Amino acid sequence: MLEMSSVSACYGSIQALWNVSFRVDEGEIVTLLGSNGAGKSTAVNVAQGLVRPMAGEVRFRGAVVQRLSPHQVVERGLCLVPEARHLFPRMSVLENLELGAYPRKARVVRGETIEWVFDLFPNLKKRKKQRAGTLSGGEQQMVAIGRGLMAKPSLLMLDEPSLGLAPLIVAELFRTISEINHHGVSILLVEQNAARALNLANRAYVMETGRITREGSGKELMSDASIREVYLGM
Amino acid sequence: MSADLIQLLVGGVLLGGIYGLAAFGLSITFGVLNVLNLAHGEFLMLGSLLSYGLFVGLGINPFISAVLVIPVFMLLGVFFYLLLLKPIMDKPPHQLLVASILVTMGASLFIEDVTSFFWERPVTGISYSLPPMEFSGVVISSTRLLILLFIFALACGMQLYLKKTFVGKSIRAIVQGREGAKMVGIPISRVSALAFSIGMALAASAGAFYVTLFTVTPVMGIPLTIKYLCVVVLGGLGSIVGSVFGGLILGIAETLTAYYWGAEWSPTIAFILLIIILIIKPEGLFGAKK
Amino acid sequence: MKMRTLSVCLVAAVLLAIPFAATGAPDAIHIGATVSQTGHFSSEIGPFKRLMNAWAGIVNEQGGIMVKEYGKKLPVKFTIYDDKSDQATVKKYYERLATVDKVNLMLGPYSSPLTFAASTAAENHQIPFIAVCANSPKIYTRGFKWIVGVIDLGQRYTYRYWEMIRKEGKAKSVSFVVEDTIHPLGVFKGSKALAEKAGLKVLTSDVVPDKTRDFTPIITKLKKENPDIIYVSSNIPFAINFMKQAKEMSLNPNEYHCIHHSGVFRDALGSAAEDVIGQSYWVEGMKLGDTQLINDVLKKADVSEPMYPWSPAYVAAFQILRKAIEDAGTLDNKKVMERLKQLEMETVLGEEVFSDTGYGSINTYPSQIQDGVYKVIYPPDVATGKHRYPRRPFK
Numbered sequence: 001m002l003e004m005s006s007v008s009a010c011y012g013s014i015q016a017l018w019n020v021s022f023r024v025d026e027g028e029i030v031t032l033l034g035s036n037g038a039g040k041s042t043a044v045n046v047a048q049g050l051v052r053p054m055a056g057e058v059r060f061r062g063a064v065v066q067r068l069s070p071h072q073v074v075e076r077g078l079c080l081v082p083e084a085r086h087l088f089p090r091m092s093v094l095e096n097l098e099l100g101a102y103p104r105k106a107r108v109v110r111g112e113t114i115e116w117v118f119d120l121f122p123n124l125k126k127r128k129k130q131r132a133g134t135l136s137g138g139e140q141q142m143v144a145i146g147r148g149l150m151a152k153p154s155l156l157m158l159d160e161p162s163l164g165l166a167p168l169i170v171a172e173l174f175r176t177i178s179e180i181n182h183h184g185v186s187i188l189l190v191e192q193n194a195a196r197a198l199n200l201a202n203r204a205y206v207m208e209t210g211r212i213t214r215e216g217s218g219k220e221l222m223s224d225a226s227i228r229e230v231y232l233g234m
Numbered sequence: 235m236s237a238d239l240i241q242l243l244v245g246g247v248l249l250g251g252i253y254g255l256a257a258f259g260l261s262i263t264f265g266v267l268n269v270l271n272l273a274h275g276e277f278l279m280l281g282s283l284l285s286y287g288l289f290v291g292l293g294i295n296p297f298i299s300a301v302l303v304i305p306v307f308m309l310l311g312v313f314f315y316l317l318l319l320k321p322i323m324d325k326p327p328h329q330l331l332v333a334s335i336l337v338t339m340g341a342s343l344f345i346e347d348v349t350s351f352f353w354e355r356p357v358t359g360i361s362y363s364l365p366p367m368e369f370s371g372v373v374i375s376s377t378r379l380l381i382l383l384f385i386f387a388l389a390c391g392m393q394l395y396l397k398k399t400f401v402g403k404s405i406r407a408i409v410q411g412r413e414g415a416k417m418v419g420i421p422i423s424r425v426s427a428l429a430f431s432i433g434m435a436l437a438a439s440a441g442a443f444y445v446t447l448f449t450v451t452p453v454m455g456i457p458l459t460i461k462y463l464c465v466v467v468l469g470g471l472g473s474i475v476g477s478v479f480g481g482l483i484l485g486i487a488e489t490l491t492a493y494y495w496g497a498e499w500s501p502t503i504a505f506i507l508l509i510i511i512l513i514i515k516p517e518g519l520f521g522a523k524k
Numbered sequence: 525m526k527m528r529t530l531s532v533c534l535v536a537a538v539l540l541a542i543p544f545a546a547t548g549a550p551d552a553i554h555i556g557a558t559v560s561q562t563g564h565f566s567s568e569i570g571p572f573k574r575l576m577n578a579w580a581g582i583v584n585e586q587g588g589i590m591v592k593e594y595g596k597k598l599p600v601k602f603t604i605y606d607d608k609s610d611q612a613t614v615k616k617y618y619e620r621l622a623t624v625d626k627v628n629l630m631l632g633p634y635s636s637p638l639t640f641a642a643s644t645a646a647e648n649h650q651i652p653f654i655a656v657c658a659n660s661p662k663i664y665t666r667g668f669k670w671i672v673g674v675i676d677l678g679q680r681y682t683y684r685y686w687e688m689i690r691k692e693g694k695a696k697s698v699s700f701v702v703e704d705t706i707h708p709l710g711v712f713k714g715s716k717a718l719a720e721k722a723g724l725k726v727l728t729s730d731v732v733p734d735k736t737r738d739f740t741p742i743i744t745k746l747k748k749e750n751p752d753i754i755y756v757s758s759n760i761p762f763a764i765n766f767m768k769q770a771k772e773m774s775l776n777p778n779e780y781h782c783i784h785h786s787g788v789f790r791d792a793l794g795s796a797a798e799d800v801i802g803q804s805y806w807v808e809g810m811k812l813g814d815t816q817l818i819n820d821v822l823k824k825a826d827v828s829e830p831m832y833p834w835s836p837a838y839v840a841a842f843q844i845l846r847k848a849i850e851d852a853g854t855l856d857n858k859k860v861m862e863r864l865k866q867l868e869m870e871t872v873l874g875e876e877v878f879s880d881t882g883y884g885s886i887n888t889y890p891s892q893i894q895d896g897v898y899k900v901i902y903p904p905d906v907a908t909g910k911h912r913y914p915r916r917p918f919k
Contacts, residue, residue, distance in 0.1 A: 048417060074419030086414030088407045098400070099407050102419040107400075151419050238744060245740030350562045359764050361794025365919070366774050373747075375772035447768065448737045449761040449792065451564060457735065493741035497732040498704075 001026045001186055002047060002078065002155055007056030007066075009046050016042040017053070018210045024155060029177070029187040031197040031218070033231060034207035040190040041083060043207070044157045047188075048080040049073040060155070075103045079153035083160045083190075085144040089133030093124055096132050096143055100150030109152065116183075117146040120176050138169040145176070155186040162193045174200055194231035198222045206231075237371045242489050244374055250485025251382035252443065254478035256458070257465040258389065259436030261477040264466065265409045266429035268327060269319060269334040274462060275455030276345040277307060277434045281441025282450040283353070289360050296362055297380065300442035307438035311431030314341070319430065320423060342455055349452040358450045381443045388436070389478050396474070405429050464504045468511050470518030479519060483507065549594035552601035553855065555845070556621030557631040558642070563609025565634045567760060567788050569657065569834055571827055576602045576631075578825035579842045589846055592853035607633050614638045618645035627651065628855050629845055632673075634834070636660035636706050643671050652848070652861045655882075656841045657834050660706055664881040672864050672882045674841050675805075678707060679714025682783060682803055685890040686715065688902035689753070690722035694913060695778060699751040700729040701742060701766060703758030711783055712757040719755075727751045734762060739769045747775055756782045764792045771796040771918045778914035781890075787831030790893055798895070799915035803888035805873050806836035807898045809908040810889075814872050817843070830898055840871040840886060 002024040009017040016039045024030045032040050045051040047058055049070040058066040060078050068076075088096050097117060101110045118125040121142040127135065132143055141161055148156055158177070162170045174196050181187050191197035198204055198218045206214035206227065214221065221227050256278055263271045284306070285299040294302070318341055322333040364376035396402040404425050408415045416422055444450065461484075469480025484504055491503045511518065559572045580600040583589060587597035603625045605617040614633050621627050622645050630646050632639040632655035639658035646653035647668045655663065655673035659681065663673065689695055698719050702712040709731070719726060727749045730742050746754060754770075754777045756763050763782040770780075771793075782789065785802030806818065808829065818839050822828070827835050844867060849855065852863040868877045873886045889900045892912060899909025 050413075050416060069421070069423070070416040071419045071421040074417070079419075080417050082413065082417060084413075086411045086417065088410040088414060090410055091403070091406065095403060099403060099415075099420070100418050102404065102421075106419075147418060238748065241744050242741060245738075245744065249738050249740065359768065359792035361792060361796070363768070363771060363794075363796070366772055368774065373773045375769075377772060447772075449764050451761065453564070488738065489741050492738075493744060497730060497736055497742065500736070500738075501733065 001061055002188065003057075003059040004043065004047065005057045005059070007043070007046060007053045007058060009042055009051055009053040009056075011039075011042045011051070015054075016210050017046070019056070020207070020210070020212055021056075022205050022212060022215070024186055024188050026154075027181075027184070027186055028202045029181050029189060029200055031189040031191055031201040031204045032207060033191060033194050033197065033204060033221075035192070037209075038207040039210040040207055041159055042210075044080055044159055044188065044190055047073075047078065047157060050080075071102070074151050074153070077152070077154035078157070079148045079151045079155070080157045081144045081148040081159065081161065083163065085140055087132040087140055087143055087147070090131060092129050093132055093135070093143055094128040096147050097150050100147035101152075103151055106150060106152040110150070113150050113152065117149055120149075120179065121146055138165050138173075141165060141169075141173065145180075149180065149185070153185060155188065156180065157188040157190070159190045160192060161189075162191065162196070170196065194227075238493075241372045242493055243486060244372060246486030246489035247482055248375060248378035248382055248485070249489060250482035251378070251385045251478075252440065252447070252481070253462065253465050253484055254481025255381075255385040255388065255443070256437055256440035257462040257469070257477040257481050258392070258474045259433035259440070260459075260462050261433075261466045261469070261471065261474060262392075262405075262429055262436075263433035264471050265473075266405055267319070267323070267334075267426050268330055268412075269323075269430075270331060270338070270463075271430075271433070272335060272338040272456070272459050273314070273341045273345065274433070274437050275457070275459035276342050277311075277437040278441035278444060278458060279349070279450060279452065279455045280310075280345070281307065281438030282445035283349070283358065283441075284438070285442035285445050286358050286360055286450065289362060296360060296442055296446045297384070300384065300439045303438045303442050304435045307435040308431040311434035312427050314434065315427040315430045320427070323423065323426065342459075346452050346455060353452055358445065359448070360446050362446050377446055381447075384443070385478070388439070389474060392432075392436075392474055401425070401428070461504060464508050467518055468508060470520040473518070473520040476518055476520030483519075549591075549596070549598065550855065552599045553589055553591070553629070553849065554601050554603065554625065554627045555629045555631060556603050556618070556625055556627035558605045558607035558614055558617050558633045558638075560609040560634050560638075561606040563607075564761075565609040565638075568786075569634045569832065571825070571832070572835070572838060573602075573604045574825040575821065575827050575835055575838055576604060576842075578827075579821050579839070581824060582820055583846070589849050591849060591855060593855070598855075603627060607638060609634075609638070611638060611641045615641050615645065618642040622646065622649035622651055628857070629849075629860065630654070631838075631841055631845075632656050632658055634658075636663060636678075636710075639663055639673075643668060646670050650857055652857060652864055654841050654845055654864070656837050659883070660710055661883075662706075664879075664883050668882070670861055672844075672867075672878045672884065674837055674844065674876070674884045674886055676885055676887045677714075677883050678710030679717075680887060681711045682715055682781075682890070683718055683887065684902055685781065685801065685803070686718040686722045688890060688911065689719075689724070692911070692913070693723075695724060695752040697725045697727050697751040698753040698755055699727045699746055699749055699777075701739075701746075701754065701756045701758070702729065702731045703734045703762045704731050705734050705759065708757040708759065708762075708783070712755075715755060715757065724753070732762075734759075736762070737765055739766050740773070743770055743773045743775050746777075747773070750777070752778045754780050756780070758783070760784050760786065760789050764789055767793050767796050767800070774918060776915075776917040780915065784833075785891075785893065786833040787828065790830070790896065796918060797893050799892060799912055801890050801892045801901070801911075804833055804891035804898055804900060805840075805886070805888055807891055807900050807908060810900055810906055812872075812874060812906045814843075818872050836873055837886075840873045840876065843871045844869070844876060 007020045034040050049068050101107045201218040204221050260274045281303050285296050288294040288299045367374045404420045465480040469476030487503045488500045492500045560566050584599040588599040590597050607614040630653045634657045636658040639655045647670045653671045659675050659678040780800045790797045848864040852859040877885050891898045891900045901911040
């Protein structure tokens with residue numbers, strides 16, 4: 001469904017991606033592992049249309065998308081929940097979610113989608129009138145993911161969703177991601193928390209300094225000795 | 235309180251209302267696009283000329299013109315945006331600010347030159363006036379009062395639009411989180427064009443009123459823009475309520491200063507107020523801490 | 525036979541020589557000027573290029589101006605640039621008129637500051653310069669030898685008005701509202717002295733920045749002071765703003781005097797301009813000077829006097845330059861300048877004679893807007909209407 005082929009791109013004036021290729025198939029959960037500065041965020045930004053690649057191609061459902069503007073990419077069903085979340089701080093939880101459904105086809109079913117989001121995140125339902133800027137880190141992450149879902153994406157990209165969250169919340173988060181996937185949304189998960197990510201994912205890629213260095217199923221990489229040492233601290 | 239002081243405060247509020255109306259168009263533009271639009275005053279001037287033309291040519295009441303100019307200038311605003319601003323919108327914030335100043339300044343000068351060329355008699359004023367109202371020695375200009383009421387109505391209308399409608403909220407979303415707005419599927423370019431054209435239409439609407447009170451010349455745009463910038467910064471960038479209050483404060487300050495110290499001090503008081511506010515609360519009276 | 529051939533040749537030679545003798549003459553009398561077609565002075569003289577060319581047309585229809593030196597009439601030709609109401613531009617163009625266009629004579633631009641700048645080129649290149657719309661004393665204190673001015677100095681700009689007020693003896697107090705620019709300040713200073721000499725008490729004098737738009741504070745003060753006369757010394761845009769707000773705030777003294785109150789003022793204010801007194805050089809119906817010439821030039825140029833009250837001053841300037849050239853009998857700069865300085869003539873605006881330093885003797889008359897028409901109200905021998913005092917309050 002999502003296919004990056006030989007993409008090279010810059011982050012500012014520094015080249016961040018060198019000939020990167022990966023794919024996410026329908027129904028999958030794929031995770032992109034790597035340490036800070038490996039280029040993972042740049043990769044999803046390119047997919048979303050926030051960064052234009054210097055070389056290579058990005059295809060979503062067969063169509064070439066690397067030259068589209070971000071809102072056009074969202075319309076096609078590819079949505080990014082960014083690392084910094086970028087919520088609208090002075091608007092309520094409900095308003096943030098509503099704005100997530102800007103594309104026409106998402107707006108029509110907005111009511112239903114909001115119900116679903118509140119099912120996934122019951123805490124949010126309680127706080128729906130509260131200003132997003134006043135929520136805790138975990139709650140903000142839930143709003144960010146919920147907002148991403150409002151656009152009715154077929155593929156949801158999550159950039160480091162567990163960053164800064166307490167372990168209990170992280171566990172809850174990954175359970176929810178799994179549930180979202182069961183609802184038919186494919187997932188591309190960018191993570192530093194390798195253990196949980198590999199556990200959840202069907203397939204995984206490892207990125208180092210802007211290049212893909214390993215590829216394999218979740219289980220394969222979990223049992224790989226070098227991966228265990230570097231990313232799992234074992 | 236002496237009758238004089240009341241008269242002055244009333245005068246100041248009425249004057250401030252006009253400042254507020256013109257300023258909040260500017261506030262929206264800066265808040266949504268991060269663009270400093272120096273051509274703002276030109277749209278006010280063009281609105282004045284259109285209102286004048288409609289009055290002299292067709293006998294149309296300027297209060298009606300103030301509404302008529304809105305769609306006309308929204309259209310013009312969209313063209314202006316597409317032609318001049320869209321090409322520079324993707325630049326990083328610092329570059330964008332500088333580029334927007336240069337581009338809009340160039341546009342101002344162009345508009346002023348072309349207008350001067352076609353407008354043989356630059357001193358334009360409308361002989362429309364309403365009899366004033368008097369309450370125990372205090373005279374209230376009816377025209378200005380009506381303008382103030384209209385401005386409040388417009389400000390409330392804008393607030394409702396921004397707070398309650400979906401498009402209005404998407405404008406606010408861009409102000410509060412541009413990156414987030416992109417990722418959520420808001421077409422930044424389209425919404426920015428809309429916000430910009432609203433800002434310009436409000437400026438033109440203010441112009442339609444302006445010409446009933448003051449004379450209009452093709453070159454009045456730039457000094458006015460600078461004054462309205464003060465009002466906007468005073469009230470808080472991106473806050474509509476702020477710019478209305480900023481306008482009122484400036485109006486009152488200028489009026490009181492002129493009376494008690496002398497008319498020469500009025501222009502200075504704007505800058506003094508600005509400096510005071512920027513020291514005490516840099517984001518402006520109603521601005522949000524970034 | 526040979527003698528006859530020789531005579532024929534001699535006659536032929538003489539006949540051939542005659543046209544060459546007459547070829548000393550230039551093809552026209554070349555006059556240079558700038559007009560503020562754009563910029564903030566364009567409301568005063570914007571279309572005056574037409575005015576100058578109209579007069580040239582009328583004169584040339586009769587063959588032109590007689591220049592004895594060449595034994596014939598020479599047509600008049602104007603070269604006119606747009607000074608954009610700007611000093612730097614004015615300087616540039618007057619230099620150009622002197623060095624590139626090489627004009628015989630120059631007419632000044634609108635306003636004292638621009639005239640101040642323009643006259644330097646004339647002085648440097650020794651070209652006769654006639655200032656028209658300028659009356660600041662500063663222009664005439666530089667010891668320049670190549671300048672005369674049609675109108676009298678600014679201080680005396682409204683002296684006839686104060687004469688009238690004194691004679692009538694009705695008004696007792698006056699307040700001044702002054703625009704802080706050269707010309708209005710000059711007129712104010714002179715008027716203040718004249719008002720005091722006429723026996724009036726000066727209650728307040730407010731000198732206000734020229735860009736002032738809001739007059740609420742001043743009007744509040746004036747309501748309290750309640751003078752008989754409110755005298756607004758300013759250019760038109762300032763006066764329009766003031767009067768509009770005076771009406772808004774029901775400020776009703778016995779008289780308003782706005783020194784410049786031409787058609788632009790009247791049209792922008794509508795009924796608020798009624799009974800306002802200002803200064804005019806000439807109005808329709810005045811028993812003064814060769815009104816036919818003024819009418820002809822204005823009609824041909826399609827310029828309306830109420831809208832452009834400086835037009836008669838230019839007509840006077842045309843008369844002056846014509847007489848100077850006719851008297852001099854030559855286009856030689858020095859001789860023309862001599863003649864200009866010694867000139868004494870009856871122009872369309874009255875008697876003109878120049879002082880030692882160059883300023884003229886022509887001055888304005890108080891004129892009141894009555895039912896939308898400008899009437900000169902003093903002195904009685906040239907007046908076209910009666911002074912209405914006190915004025916009708918704003919309705």
